[in-house]
Amino acid sequence: MGRHLSWSTSPHGGAVGRFCLPAGRERSTPAPRHSLAFEKRGRCHASFAGKGMQSKPPHHPSSFQVLELTIQAIESLGPIVTRIRHHDRDLGEQLRRALSSVALNVAEGNRSQGGHRIARFSTAAGSNSESRVALRVAVAWGYVQKREIEAGERLLDRVAAMLHRLGVQR
Template sequence: MALRIYGVAIEMLRLLRPVIQRIGTKDPNLGDQLRRAAASVPLNLSEGAYSQGRNERARWHTAMGSAAEVRACLDVAEALGYVNTLNEELRSKLDHVIGTLHRLTRR
């Protein structure tokens, strides 16, 4: 299951690329925080896929926390007027990643 969600996370990252760039022109710090959090999701998914026991679960938690941070960065950017309403496909992929990670951390 984790490796399938990895592909969704990469696709989410591709959809985020122009958003990260747009936010970065308005607020470089928020853009950088969003970029780091977004990159952390697939990196920790991949690391978790090749870990065992508590390390595996810890990587899923880290990936989920980073995905939640991505969502918060996007909410802040919208609230501050840096971006308009975000692409529904992007939101859907982000929700999918978070939901899957939530299930993985509860097994």
């Protein structure tokens, strides 16, 4: 079925374009091509009008390396967080929330633009730092041994370095 662009008026008085699929109607002739640029890009629709359709495939958040590294750190530290929580519920919960915050803010920053992107990555860096200190506090209290947190600390250190390269100032 062909698509056509219909216009309506917004409550604020402006025209609003949207696609409609006509019931049972197909376009009988192709849409006219108006320029050489149009020929190279193909058909333009909605917000891509004038810019062409997106040429690269959609980005999958799971392919973002810093996010994947953060998830690995959470998986690595999960049993340790549980042990810390048995000794000190508040510290364990704070560590769990901080680790979750790193991942969630990295994912949000990955889909943000401009200043919002840097702000999310900065929040993630702050939560990452909080997580690392919480682990050191747990060692200081004797809840876990230093050697038990070393693998997780290395991952969190790499996350901090990646966030720094993404524009976060420490």
